[in-house]
Amino acid sequence: MIMNDRELKRYFNVARNVIIVGYGEITLKSHKVRLRMERTLIDNMIRQLKKEGIKVREINKEGGRIFICTDNDEKAVKVLTKVFGIVFVARSLEVTLDMEEIEKEVRRYSKDVLANVKTFAIRAHRANKKFPVNSMEIARILGKAILDENKHLKVNLENPEREIFIEIRQRGAYVYHEKHKGPGGLPYGVEGKIIALMSGGMDSTIAAWMMMKRGCRIVPVHYDLSPYVNEKARERIINVLKWLKEWIPDKEIRAIVIPLSIAHERTMGVIDERYRCLFCKTMMYLVAQEIAREVGAKAIVTGESLGQVASQTLDNLYVLSRRVKIPILRPLIGYDKGEIMEMARKLGVYEISGIKVTCNLVPTHPETHCREENFLAELNKIDLKRIIEELMNKRRIIRI
Template sequence: MCLYLLRYSEIFLKSEAVRRRWENALIFNIRNALPECRVKRERGRIWLDGVSNPDKLKRLFGIISFSKCKYCMLKDLNSFVLDFCDEIAIERARTFAVRVKRVGTHEFTSPQKVAELGSLVLNKFKDFNLKVDLKSPEKTLFVEIRNEDCYLFDDVVKGAGGIPLGVEGKLLALFSGGIDSPVAAWFMMKRGCRVIPIYFDNTPFSDESSLRRAKRVAEILKEYQPDFEIRVEDGGNFLIRAKEVLRKDGIENYTCILCKRQMYRVAERIAKEEGAKGIVTGEAIGQVASQTLDNLLVLDEACSLPVYRPLIGLDKIEIERIAKEIGTFEASIFPASSCSAVPDKPTTKAKLDKVLEAEKEVLSSLSW
């Protein structure tokens, strides 16, 4: 009998009511991703039987790690351990260790069972010069004893961690498909938020290659959130008029500020329609001109909803490392056009009064 043992961390720390609700959400997400599997729940553990694609478990938020394991009854454990050691070719290792965890009442302690099983293994494989190393063994045999049930495994696979997708509600994400915005969206998924991505089409200042890139990245994030569907909104008409007004007023270096504030306003409107509780962006302090503290302050004034910036304290190298880990990096660097509306020297210290005056003229002419 082959099972998968799933472990979670934060769920276990919650109150009974919250823990039960989050467990139910995690199991719901598991069944959506792996409808063929059968699920059994115990406190601190979830067991799956009939898993056809275990790689999907790596992308389910709320699972900190998982292991493929074998089951036996406690009365059969000693002989089963030896058969399991044959199966995993433990004799190819130079050193090994046995780790035992128990739940329930038994006539032995965990250290006693470790010593007993270790001696059995040493005796069977005495001709292979196998030795015990409790600090850094080449091979580890894990045994979980839960009352009269036993589970054996030799590998622990890292999961996505976090908390179950959806338990914290919905957020709207500004999503360009570059390196930063997908990582920001992923971080909020990891914290239990279902994310709705919004892409702004800035034609004629960009072309379809940017949208194609965003869609490529979105397909990867669907592995973490299956309903991650890009919503495309027009940004070009506003940007055309904004460039005209700013050029006339001699402050064309404010272009990116006005553009981003418009994105915030549109995102806020859609968020309220969708029942979302805030907006997510990939902004990090000082990374580009529009992301200085002065400019972020001006940007936030355009929106009454909370703006979440999970990358705010990270540098580019850290963000790229995470993008590679979650699988979005290669798609994010796929060739795409850059926005040609960006001025040569964007302002890093935007003044709110200038912004509001320019926006008033732009928005009135567009009937916003």
């Protein structure tokens, strides 16, 4: 009989390194939906690891956990913490399902991970109910073994300096001490496509990321307003797209660039300048709606936050939203600027997206509480359909 690497190690009671991936919300779904999402999650994991040059040697799934062996565990953990749907990642030691073997390996394991602390706690979970020792007894046995091996230690269940986790599963026992937090949410792509309006600024970047976390595959659309914006605008959107690419399993991210400055050139002096920001946003919505029809997207996502700027008052958002039939998602609508900035810092995109870009099109006195009939009267002065067609015909693609 020929045995594989896993079977050989089990046969000879040899522990091996395995990465544990925990996921949460997916487990609450119906059986059919859960299976579909788990398949997508595993596929996304493998693709993101492969994109970073990491080889997956083995992967298994069991009860809200995915167990994965790679050729570079340290790098793999960093990659997996940016896979949507994952709650945590941990490098673990897989031990055969034998209490004596588990105790032996935990004794050895504790010498390294508890060497520089004074207090610890064992967190045992027996998911495999066929294992003859229950969770409390596992924790007691292993706690005593660690105390015997490390005389300087004390148990502190309330506030330990370090925790050692033991999970008893069908395939083996898994020992680990450090959980690396993942983004959570749903696997990328399970909810379909959306059009992400992206200036490259903080708000639109975080809004896109939040919808990606909810399982949406984004089609980024950037509106080029040069020469009315400074040169930093292009640098900012390129860097933001590179950052977003780290979170998706695709080899490249494709953004559609619309030369929106053309729309302003065609309407300068025709539309009352008080409505210029509203006109600009209307064009963004209408063009995004056309792109959505082409690519099969079901919604538009924007970084709008209620009352933050002139075009984002409730009155103006009401008027703007009525210009399109497609749903507009605004995940930041209830966030203030400080909260958005804090989120950007935590995600590591604050410096990139926080680059200041000025726009010379903003009027001195923009309309903040627009009446729909007045705005429609302004739009009736121009040929909207013709302008949209021109913008669509002159779009270009950025590949990152």
